[in-house]
Amino acid sequence: MSLPKFEFVAPKTVAGAISLQKDNAKFIAGGTDLLVAMKRRISSPSVIIDLNKISNLKRIKWNKKDGLRIGPLITLTQLKENPLVGKHLPGLSQIVPLISAPQLQNMGTIGGNLCLDARCYYYNQPVFLKKKREPCLKAGGQVCHVVKSGNRCHAVYSGDMAAPLMALGTRVKITGYSKTKELALRKFFSGSGIKPNILKSDELLTDIIVPPQPESSGFSYRKLRLRDTLDFPLLGVAVFIDLDEKDGRCKDFCLILSAVGPSPVVVEAATKMMRGKRMTPKLMDRVAREAQKKAHPVDNAASSPGYRREMVRVLIKKAIREALIPFSKV
Amino acid sequence: MKELIILTINGIEHGVLVETHWTLLDVLRDKIGMTGTKKGCDNGECGACTVIIDGEAVLSCLILAIQAQGKDILTIEGVSQDGKPDTVQDAFVKYGGIQCGFCTPGMIMASRALLNKIPHPSTEEIKRGLSGNLCRCTGYVKIIEAVENASTTEIT
Numbered sequence: 001m002s003l004p005k006f007e008f009v010a011p012k013t014v015a016g017a018i019s020l021q022k023d024n025a026k027f028i029a030g031g032t033d034l035l036v037a038m039k040r041r042i043s044s045p046s047v048i049i050d051l052n053k054i055s056n057l058k059r060i061k062w063n064k065k066d067g068l069r070i071g072p073l074i075t076l077t078q079l080k081e082n083p084l085v086g087k088h089l090p091g092l093s094q095i096v097p098l099i100s101a102p103q104l105q106n107m108g109t110i111g112g113n114l115c116l117d118a119r120c121y122y123y124n125q126p127v128f129l130k131k132k133r134e135p136c137l138k139a140g141g142q143v144c145h146v147v148k149s150g151n152r153c154h155a156v157y158s159g160d161m162a163a164p165l166m167a168l169g170t171r172v173k174i175t176g177y178s179k180t181k182e183l184a185l186r187k188f189f190s191g192s193g194i195k196p197n198i199l200k201s202d203e204l205l206t207d208i209i210v211p212p213q214p215e216s217s218g219f220s221y222r223k224l225r226l227r228d229t230l231d232f233p234l235l236g237v238a239v240f241i242d243l244d245e246k247d248g249r250c251k252d253f254c255l256i257l258s259a260v261g262p263s264p265v266v267v268e269a270a271t272k273m274m275r276g277k278r279m280t281p282k283l284m285d286r287v288a289r290e291a292q293k294k295a296h297p298v299d300n301a302a303s304s305p306g307y308r309r310e311m312v313r314v315l316i317k318k319a320i321r322e323a324l325i326p327f328s329k330v
Numbered sequence: 331m332k333e334l335i336i337l338t339i340n341g342i343e344h345g346v347l348v349e350t351h352w353t354l355l356d357v358l359r360d361k362i363g364m365t366g367t368k369k370g371c372d373n374g375e376c377g378a379c380t381v382i383i384d385g386e387a388v389l390s391c392l393i394l395a396i397q398a399q400g401k402d403i404l405t406i407e408g409v410s411q412d413g414k415p416d417t418v419q420d421a422f423v424k425y426g427g428i429q430c431g432f433c434t435p436g437m438i439m440a441s442r443a444l445l446n447k448i449p450h451p452s453t454e455e456i457k458r459g460l461s462g463n464l465c466r467c468t469g470y471v472k473i474i475e476a477v478e479n480a481s482t483t484e485i486t
């Protein structure tokens with residue numbers, strides 16, 4: 001399907017991009033989410049503001065205090081191949097092959113991935129299939145075709161980078177017309193399927209800051225999908241573990257579930273249960289069961305909610321074991 | 331409103347009048363007449379439209395023609411040299427990596443980009459490298475065999 005018409009601008013600075021924002025304009029980075037949505041007439045911006053000419057947004061820097069500072073226009077392939085990422089956060093490069101497919105990794109950016117719109121089986125259908133039903137909440141209507149009772153939009157945030165970045169304590173910088181702010185990535189998500197992040201239309205995500213990781217830590221991201229390529233996550237689990245090397249007790253633990261709702265879910269209870277404890281299979285199982293209570297998949301993806309819920313436990317245990325690989329004794 | 335842009339395709343500059351909302355794929359096929367690059371899903375899901383831009387395999391159905399200005403675009407029409415097929419093309423013919431041929435241009439471009447980055451990939455790396463390209467005919471086995479063989483005959 002062809003794209004709807006729009007005006008195209010490609011400013012060279014962040015300030016330029018922000019000043020060009022007006023009603024119904026959209027920023028474009030890699031375009032792999034936005035252009036598909038436009039072809040399906042899910043989005044029809046009157047102006048497209050291309051961010052690709054802004055060289056400031058294409059850098060990766062490292063310093064000991066802040067860690068990695070990643071520009072949002074860095075493509076997933078650049079992230080995978082960057083020597084600074086490889087040296088300081090190899091776990092991050094290893095996530096890239098789990099996302100979409102090589103051509104899309106060459107095009108899609110890390111910023112676009114975090115700003116990805118939420119998805120739903122009903123909402124993401126081509127427009128001619130949707131015509132017979134009244135518009136859903138995300139399309140400006142009053143109903144949800146997935147969960148009929150209630151008035152909440154259940155579209156799923158399905159980006160793969162957010163959960164692992166959150167587990168690593170990432171912060172993001174947002175630049176607006178008159179001010180900039182820095183906040184934890186976990187505060188970047190709104191909890192609403194209608195608009196999954198808190199960005200205003202004239203705000204840009206301008207920095208992704210991943211702090212240096214303690215040497216005694218391990219990390220893992222596991223993803224559930226039907227095909228081993230191209231598919232969005234049906235479930236994502238990110239785990240971060242910091243262990244006291246002397247006694248093998250857990251100093252810090254973070255568990256994030258992704259693709260089970262409109263925002264990635266931080267399982268706070270898991271952190272409380274793990275801190276100060278040794279990682280036994282029994283404890284891992286208890287944590288996995290506790291986390292499962294936080295996941296409420298609904299019938300809006302390629303596999304059943306029951307299966308996805310069941311897989312929460314399975315994937316959490318796999319992720320914890322993988323995160324523990326650097327610690328030989330456990 | 332149409333805009334005159336210059337696209338560098340296979341080393342040759344083409345001046346084309348385009349609408350801002352035209353994809354590179356549509357401009358290649360319908361305006362320049364290079365129909366080697368195929369349109370399968372037009373949505374990023376099949377890889378049939380793969381071209382190489384500045385050394386990376388990308389999907390021409392998800393790039394605006396206007397964004398491809400100033401870049402080096404390589405299409406299937408440009409991979410042969412001096413009238414001789416590329417080693418990857420030769421290998422696809424020799425090892426039966428082609429049946430109906432619809433996925434072939436995309437497969438060749440993705441394989442070419444892979445071999446430029448990793449001259450001697452493992453089978454696993456070939457599978458990953460081609461995982462964005464769907465083929466409804468061959469069952470992939472012969473395609474993978476072709477790329478494996480191209481990688482060993484290639485003079486690097």
Ligand SMILES: Cc1cc2nc3c(=O)[nH]c(=O)nc-3n(C[C@H](O)[C@H](O)[C@H](O)COP(=O)(O)OP(=O)(O)OC[C@H]3O[C@@H](n4cnc5c(N)ncnc54)[C@H](O)[C@@H]3O)c2cc1C
Pocket residue numbers: 026027028029030031032033034035036051072073076098099100101104107108109110111112113114115116117158159160161199203204205206230231232233373374375
């Ligand atoms: C077939 C297919 C499979 C896919 N599979 C996966 C998958 O498995 N996992 C996954 O995570 N994704 C997947 N994707 C989605 C997408 O390719 C990636 O998420 C990609 O990283 C998005 O980045 P982009 O630069 O292309 O985004 P764009 O399409 O350019 O932008 C997406 C949104 O973010 C906004 N935006 C972009 N950058 C900024 C910024 N700096 N500041 C403010 N707003 C911004 C845009 O306005 C737009 O609304 C898939 C896509 C396709 C077509």
Ligand code: FES
Pocket residue numbers: 368369370371372373374375376377378379380389390391392
């Ligand atoms: S036509 Fe571009 S990916 Fe299918």
Ligand code: FES
Pocket residue numbers: 427428429430431432433434464465466467468
């Ligand atoms: S040969 Fe027919 S689709 Fe691949």
